[in-house]
Amino acid sequence: MSVAIxxxxAALLTLIFIVLxxxxxxxxxxxxxxxxxxxDVALERRIRAHGNFAEFAPLGIVLLLLTELMGAPAIAVHAAGLTLLIGRGMHALALSRVTPSMPLRAGGMVLxxxxLGLTALGLLTHAIW
Structure with missing residues (x-):
């Protein structure tokens, strides 16, 4: 089975991680x-943007991979991947700014x-049945 999605x-998220x-x-x-x-407040913001990304992105990648391996439709895997990518990007951008953007930060965390929640529930549902 291919895990190309x-x-x-994972590659796109890694590129963001490198930038951070x-x-x-x-x-x-x-x-x-x-x-x-x-x-240095600017350094502290950059450290937290990097750290927060490192805390959440790997789990999202693992869940995405498991979702794909469990045979979820490609559109569902893409939707999950895009949601994670956009969410992590928004959050990183919000924290990296000179003046943090709380709406951007909150939106990133919501996504x-x-x-994370929907893929976890999907995996649990699939595993149970």
């Missing part, structure tokens, strides 16, 4: 901060939680 979203990582590294260089955020 999951692989595509580079932004942290750049700011660390600018502020000469090797550990933590010091007193992320919707993807």
């Amino acid at each position: 999951s692989a595509t979203y 990582s580079v932004r942290v590294i750049q700011r660390r260089g600018e502020t000469k901060t090797s550990l933590g955020a010091g007193d 992320t939680f919707a993807m």
Whole structure:
């Protein structure tokens, strides 16, 4: 069975992760901060955008892969993948801004939680029957 859909979203999410990582590294260089955020608010925001992405994206990728492996229709796998991608992107953008956008942040979390919850329920439903 092909897992091309999951692989595509995993690759796209990884590219976002790399961008977030580079932004942290750049700011660390600018502020000469090797550990933590010091007193730099911008660095702290970048660290949290990166960290939050690292906390949620892997679980979403695993659930997406399992959904595809369990034989969900391609359209459902794409819908879940897009929801995760957009949600994580929105949240990362919201936290990375000089002035964080709470609506963008909240929207990103809603999409992320919707993807996680709906795929988990779908997997449970499929596993039970």
